[in-house]
Amino acid sequence: MKAERSDDLKLKALKRGHLAEYRAALCLILKGYRIVAMRYRTRLGEIDIxxxxxxxxxxxxxxxxxxxxxxxxxxxxTAQRRIRAASEVWLSRQGDFHRLSLRYDIVAVMPWRWPRHLTDAF
Incomplete structure (x- = not known):
């Protein structure tokens, strides 16, 4: 019984996280960004968007x-280091990497509010 409740909580947190990512992506799209990847994973780390x-x-x-x-x-x-490492992997795989500038942002998703986008966060 306890394991089932733990699994339910994990699933609920996962769904909440995915919903937050979609809300953040919508916020970025409306600001003129094009979403290139979501949940980009490497062995070094993961980038949400x-x-x-x-x-x-x-x-x-x-x-x-x-x-x-x-x-x-x-x-x-630690999360910042992992995101930077994953971004270097992603960037190295882009044909036009020499033209691109890289920035690290945070989107805060809060209940009943529009997501807030903090540019150049770290």
Whole structure:
């Protein structure tokens, strides 16, 4: 019984995370970005959203939290290192990598509010 409840909580958290990522992607699209990849995974790390606007690539970490501050502070230095490592792998696989500039953003998704996009977060 306890294992089932634990599995239910994990599934609920996973669904909440995916919904937050879709809300963040919509926010970015409305700001003029094109979503290049979602949940890009490498053995070094994962990037929630890779978005492009012109020659700018935004590697976006999405955090669903109760407040903006909670979301921002939830991105640890370890997570930042993993995102940077994954972004280097992604960038190396792009044919036009020499033209692209890279930026690391956070989108905070809070209940009953429009997502907030913090550019150049780390």
């Amino acid at each position: 890779i978005a492009r606007r012109g020659d700018l690539i935004a590697c976006v970490e999405v955090k669903a939290r109760r407040s903006f501050d909670d979301a921002i502070f939830a991105v640890s230095s």
